[in-house]
Amino acid sequence: MALLELRGLNKHFGGLHVTNSVDLVLEAGEIHCLIGPNGAGKSTLFRLILGEHHPGSGDILFAGENITALKPFARIHRGLSVKFQVPGVFKGLSVRQNLEIALQRTHRSVELAREIDRLLTFLNLEAEQMQTAGNLSHGQKQWLEIGMAISLKPQLLLLDEPTAGMSPEETHQTGEMVQRLNADGMTVLAIEHDMAFVRQVAQRVTVLHLGQVFAQGSIDEIVADERVAAIYLGQAHA
Numbered sequence: 001m002a003l004l005e006l007r008g009l010n011k012h013f014g015g016l017h018v019t020n021s022v023d024l025v026l027e028a029g030e031i032h033c034l035i036g037p038n039g040a041g042k043s044t045l046f047r048l049i050l051g052e053h054h055p056g057s058g059d060i061l062f063a064g065e066n067i068t069a070l071k072p073f074a075r076i077h078r079g080l081s082v083k084f085q086v087p088g089v090f091k092g093l094s095v096r097q098n099l100e101i102a103l104q105r106t107h108r109s110v111e112l113a114r115e116i117d118r119l120l121t122f123l124n125l126e127a128e129q130m131q132t133a134g135n136l137s138h139g140q141k142q143w144l145e146i147g148m149a150i151s152l153k154p155q156l157l158l159l160d161e162p163t164a165g166m167s168p169e170e171t172h173q174t175g176e177m178v179q180r181l182n183a184d185g186m187t188v189l190a191i192e193h194d195m196a197f198v199r200q201v202a203q204r205v206t207v208l209h210l211g212q213v214f215a216q217g218s219i220d221e222i223v224a225d226e227r228v229a230a231i232y233l234g235q236a237h238a
């Protein structure tokens with residue numbers, strides 16, 4: 001079953017055609033990676049899915065419902081969540097307080113504390129829970145932000161370059177987190193440049209180029225595709 005369906009999505013910024021008739025189907029329960037050269041339109045596609053940008057034409061369907069005209073909060077309410085590249089954690093607050101803010105609207109007292117503890121364990125941040133978020137390492141900040149993005153248990157999690165700036169070890173741990181979320185039923189769409197991460201987690205890969213879907217398939221099919229190598233993988237990303 002399709003959880004997310006993009007039909008003929010177009011987005012212009014002035015004369016710049018950033019998203020050009022994009023059709024994309026995300027199956028419920030899959031981990032799907034979106035790759036492509038800088039400026040291909042990947043982040044713009046995320047903003048269209050979230051409702052921060054509105055398409056000039058085309059439709060976005062989520063769980064069978066046309067959400068194209070819905071505001072971002074209404075989309076989040078339906079089970080969509082996104083972690084953008086720039087960490088949006090509250091730097092002056094502790095790790096625990098950050099998670100509390102994310103969870104306090106849906107959980108109370110004992111249940112709230114239990115849910116925070118569960119997330120801290122999941123994120124490998126138990127020992128850092130009283131630390132100020134601004135003092136976390138880059139990788140830990142990204143994990144905290146993933147924690148905030150999954151606090152409402154979304155059906156679909158969008159991750160914009162979740163492993164940017166991470167060490168190979170941190171990247172691998174992030175991949176394991178994504179796989180655990182997926183095993184629990186979450187569908188994931190991740191923009192990534194790190195091909196080790198893509199190889200670790202992706203069940204399907206879509207290559208975006210000049211605002212269009214250029215190729216789609218398994219990671220092995222994508223890596224073997226000479227057309228993809230010519231526009232992207234040849235640029236030392238593989």
Ligand SMILES: Nc1ncnc2c1ncn2[C@@H]1O[C@H](COP(=O)(O)OP(=O)(O)OP(=O)(O)O)[C@@H](O)[C@H]1O
Nearest residue numbers: 013014016018036037038039040041042043044045
């Ligand atoms: N708000 C905006 N106004 C004008 N142009 C924009 C805007 N947002 C993005 N663009 C342009 O749209 C194009 C696609 O940008 P986008 O950030 O979606 O690409 P990307 O594939 O995510 O790139 P990267 O891998 O570098 O993050 C770029 O040429 C960018 O300059």
